[in-house]
Every structure is written in C-alpha cells, then in structure tokens.
Amino acid sequence: MTTAGEPSTDGLRVRLARGARAVRMAWRSAPTIAALWIAALTIAALVPIAVAWIGKALVDAIVAGATDRALAWLVGEMLLIVGLGLVQRAAGTLRGLLGARLGLAVNLEILHKTQHLELRHFQDPDFYDQLTRARREASHRPLAVAAELLGLAGALVTLLGFVALLLSYSVIAVGMLLVAAVPAALAELRFSRATFELRNRRASDARMLGYLEHVLASDEHAKEVMTLDLGPLLLERWRRLGEGLWHEERGLAIARLRSVALLSQLGTLSFYGCYGAVVVQAARGQLGLGELTMYAFVFRQGQAAFQTILLGLGALYEHDLYMSNLLRFLAIPVAPTQPPRLPAAPARGERGIRFEGVGFRYPDQDGFALRNIDLSIGPGETVALVGPNGAGKSTFIKLLAGLYEPTEGRILLDGRDLRDIPRPELRRRLAVVFQDYNQYQLSARENVGFGDPAHVGDDARITAALAAGGAADVVAALPVGLDAQLGRWFAGGVELSGGQWQRIALARAFMRRDADVMILDEPTAALDVDAEAEVFTRVRELAAGRIVCLISHRFANVRVADRIVVLAASGVVEQGDHSRLLAADGVYAAMFRKQARGYACD
Numbered sequence: 001m002t003t004a005g006e007p008s009t010d011g012l013r014v015r016l017a018r019g020a021r022a023v024r025m026a027w028r029s030a031p032t033i034a035a036l037w038i039a040a041l042t043i044a045a046l047v048p049i050a051v052a053w054i055g056k057a058l059v060d061a062i063v064a065g066a067t068d069r070a071l072a073w074l075v076g077e078m079l080l081i082v083g084l085g086l087v088q089r090a091a092g093t094l095r096g097l098l099g100a101r102l103g104l105a106v107n108l109e110i111l112h113k114t115q116h117l118e119l120r121h122f123q124d125p126d127f128y129d130q131l132t133r134a135r136r137e138a139s140h141r142p143l144a145v146a147a148e149l150l151g152l153a154g155a156l157v158t159l160l161g162f163v164a165l166l167l168s169y170s171v172i173a174v175g176m177l178l179v180a181a182v183p184a185a186l187a188e189l190r191f192s193r194a195t196f197e198l199r200n201r202r203a204s205d206a207r208m209l210g211y212l213e214h215v216l217a218s219d220e221h222a223k224e225v226m227t228l229d230l231g232p233l234l235l236e237r238w239r240r241l242g243e244g245l246w247h248e249e250r251g252l253a254i255a256r257l258r259s260v261a262l263l264s265q266l267g268t269l270s271f272y273g274c275y276g277a278v279v280v281q282a283a284r285g286q287l288g289l290g291e292l293t294m295y296a297f298v299f300r301q302g303q304a305a306f307q308t309i310l311l312g313l314g315a316l317y318e319h320d321l322y323m324s325n326l327l328r329f330l331a332i333p334v335a336p337t338q339p340p341r342l343p344a345a346p347a348r349g350e351r352g353i354r355f356e357g358v359g360f361r362y363p364d365q366d367g368f369a370l371r372n373i374d375l376s377i378g379p380g381e382t383v384a385l386v387g388p389n390g391a392g393k394s395t396f397i398k399l400l401a402g403l404y405e406p407t408e409g410r411i412l413l414d415g416r417d418l419r420d421i422p423r424p425e426l427r428r429r430l431a432v433v434f435q436d437y438n439q440y441q442l443s444a445r446e447n448v449g450f451g452d453p454a455h456v457g458d459d460a461r462i463t464a465a466l467a468a469g470g471a472a473d474v475v476a477a478l479p480v481g482l483d484a485q486l487g488r489w490f491a492g493g494v495e496l497s498g499g500q501w502q503r504i505a506l507a508r509a510f511m512r513r514d515a516d517v518m519i520l521d522e523p524t525a526a527l528d529v530d531a532e533a534e535v536f537t538r539v540r541e542l543a544a545g546r547i548v549c550l551i552s553h554r555f556a557n558v559r560v561a562d563r564i565v566v567l568a569a570s571g572v573v574e575q576g577d578h579s580r581l582l583a584a585d586g587v588y589a590a591m592f593r594k595q596a597r598g599y600a601c602d
C-alpha cells in the first residue's frame, strides 16, 4: 500500500501529467464554463501590462502640458480598470461554478469506482484511508491544480510583459527582483510537503475521529451509548485525538509562518532597492517622470507577479500531492485476486453446486476460515448449514455468492467454475438474505424492489414478493403503503421492528424470481415463533425446484432441510437428514439435544 512520502518522489514529468489530467478533468466537466474562465484569466493577465504603459503615457502627457491627451489616457486607464474588475468578478464566479461541476464529476467517478471494487477492499483499513483521502480531495483539488496552472500561466504572461518593459531600464534590476523571491518560495515548497505528509500520516486518526462522531451521534448507536453511559468516555477519546491533530497542525503552521514571513521580506527589500535607484536617477534628471512612474509600477507589480508564480508553484506542488491521493485511489486495480483461468469443461449434464477441496483465508489473515470442503448440492435440494460460532458458515455463503474467491479448490455451479461465470450472470441466479441485511432509509417500494433492480418499479411483482416474504401485512399497515418512507433518518419515516425489517429483507430476496439458488443466512433470527415457522414453510413451497442453502442456529428450522451439513474447523464433519443424524448420535445429535433440553426447561 501507499506511504505518506511516496508522492514526493514523483518526477516532474509525472507531476506535469497529473496537472494535465486535472486540466482535462476540469475541461470535460464543463467545457463552456472552462473556456470562459480561461478567457477571463487571460484578459486579467494582460490588463496590468497595458495599465503600466498607459501610466507612463499619462505622466508624459502631463509633463508636456497636453491636458486633453492626459485626460484621454486617464479615461482609458479607468475603463481598463473597470473592465478588469468586472472580468475578475466573472472569473471568480466561473471558478466557483466550475468547481461545483467538477466536484460532482469527480465524486461520481469515485463512487463509480467503489462499485467496481471487491468485498476485500471494503474490509481493508488502508483502502478506507485511501477512500477517505480521495473523497476529501475530490471536490476541490483537481480544480485547484487547474486554477493554479492557469494562474501561473497568467502571471507568467504579465511578468514577461513587465520584464520586457524593465529590460530597457536595467538587466541587473530584473535579476535582483527575481532572485529575491526565491528563498520564500523554496520554504513554501518544503512546508507544503510537510503539511501533506502530516495529513496522510494522520488519516487513520481522522477516520477514527469520524467513527467516534458516528457512534456518539447516530440513531444506530444512541440506545447502547445512553444505557451504558458511554458518552463521557467516547467524548474524552474524541477530544484527546482532536487535540493531538490540532497541536500538530498548529506547530506546522507556526513554523511555516516564521520561516516564510521573514524570507518573503527579502522581496520588499529588493523592491525598495530598485525603487531607490530609479528615484535617484529621476532626481538627477537622468529619467523622465513618466519613466519613473512606469518603472515604480512595474517593479512593484513585476515583483508581485513573480512572487505569485513562485508561491503558485508551492501551492501547485501541494495540490498536486493531494491530487496524487485521488488519482492513486482511482487507479486501484480491480482485477480479480487470482488470474483468469481457462473455462472448466462442464461435466456432462452436471447440475447444482459442487465444492471441491475448498479452503479460504481472509486477506491478511494467517489461518483458514474454512478448509477441506467437499460437498455437492443437487438441484431443488434444501441444505442447512450448522456448526459452532466461527465454524465458517457465513464464509461458505460469501464464497458461494461470489463475494470472495476460494484460496484453495474450486466451486462449480452447473459444472462451471464460479470464477468463470460473469458476475452479472451469477448475481441473476442468486437470491441472498444476509445476516446483517440492509435497512434502506428509502421507501417500502424501493426496500423490496431493490431485490431486482430491473423491476424496482413493478408494483405487481413487489406485492407478490411481499406476500412471499410474509411482509404483506407490514406494508398494508403503513400510512401510504409502498410509498411510505422507512426508517427514521428522513422526515416522515416510519420505523419498523426488527422482525418487520427482516420480513422486508426476505421479500426483497423473493423479488428475484429467476434465481435458482436461494441463500438465507439466519433469515429468521428476529422473527417470532409463528412467523418463523410460516417463513420456513413458505421458503420450502416457493423455493420448490431451487437450491436453498440456509444457516440457522435454531434446530427446529434446520430439521425441515433435505440435508443438514455440520461444519467445523476441520471441514464437513457430518451430513444427512435430521433423523439420520440423530440416529448417528454424533455432533449434530449432541447440539440438537442440548437445544431441545433448553426449550424443555423453558
């Protein structure tokens, strides 16, 4: 993964390419606005040169006693300055508009990117740091880079104009003005990099701050935080972390101020040096008043333009460092973890699911979460997975759903390796309810319709899915039926009970009518006993002809399965139907009796 210092090793060519990309991004997001903005910046860069020259002509006219000519120059200068003011305002507005447009485009690109990532990326802390950094920079860095580049080009045009006017006076003066600005600019560059490295280094602290804020101030956590009285403890942790960040930022800002403030005074000294020389020459009659006016103006403005260029280079360097974060995120490779394989020849007429010597280790974990799995599930078969906590049941399901690829062995669906089945095709064939299913803070229609995005607006299908999931009465009781907003996050939302949410999630799975594999990870944990029995009966009815793979810790549900598979760290330790496993008197029988005894005591 990346380190904080990495981008600073990038060569000039890489940086220029990034700058060009920023300009391209800005241009593509709103070409007309970008063109008008560039035009405004170009005019703003040329006007000061014209003003300097008019200043000289004006004074010359005064000295010559040509009042009309002097007034004409004055009016000309006034018109230019008024025009410049308007153009600068317009440039500000155009920049704001371009920034908003570009922010939209870049955020969209980031969100688009997240949709092409794998589950492993979302469980990787480095990835989260990168995502946080990329999103933080998304809305303004590319524009800042583009603006800085254009600003530099404009300042360069102005400076060249001034230098041309000044060279007629003294090459040494030009050199003095330019050299004096260099030390401050170098110091700026150094501090730009230090600030960037500090921010990158502390990205995970910043993420922790965000997480603590979420725990302290979200409905998801409010109940437990209140009852456990966790507020003061979490607040203190937030405060300490926040203070740490603040102290480091402050230290750097003060060091920057000390160094840059002093060095930038060199520029002022050189200006007054040159100004003094011009004044002396004018006093001795070696320079006309018009020239005195023009040189004084050009010295001051030229030096300011040069300083703008050097400081702009510092700012550009800083923006480019942050931009590299954004581009690095956008460049995260999304290739599968394992190289593409040759398509496995389908076994003749093979149907159903087959796990062949499957083992899986989560990224960056030493041990296997699941190993030695050899298992076949025939078409139309209902298989229940049981086993102690951590045995790998949910992992089994994530592998079957294609969210991870096996570290060892392979999984075949109708004789095809899951890795060779294009993801959209695989997803169409699966209907899944996860243990931690989503509760979308959206309408009831969307909460169910999301089960099959192609039919999200198909009310007839949604109503049938609601009935299948046992959620018809949940929606019937809502004030505006399918249009009702669910959850409490937005105004007018209706909060559902855990069991009601679970039925909605089940209905969502039933939207996928074409799916021939149904995966249910503890689908009824929050349901009451009647509802639970009803769901299982319905799943058996509606899943007729489909493969059903279900996980449940309640053995009363599991016994309806055609086959029960007992998973343990060593792999599949037992399998068979309920009565056969009870008769075998092994692990399943022991677990079943223990649970049955518990119910008997109740």
Ligand SMILES: Nc1ncnc2c1ncn2[C@@H]1O[C@H](COP(=O)(O)OP(=O)(O)OP(=O)(O)O)[C@@H](O)[C@H]1O
Pocket: 123, 362, 365, 369, 387, 388, 389, 390, 391, 392, 393, 394, 395, 396
């Ligand atoms: N995202 C993850 N990253 C790393 N390890 C994980 C991850 N998810 C699960 N594990 C580990 O994999 C092993 C199997 O977990 P899994 O969730 O598959 O078990 P399970 O049988 O479903 O457990 P439970 O009955 O508690 O739901 C556990 O040791 C767990 O710590």
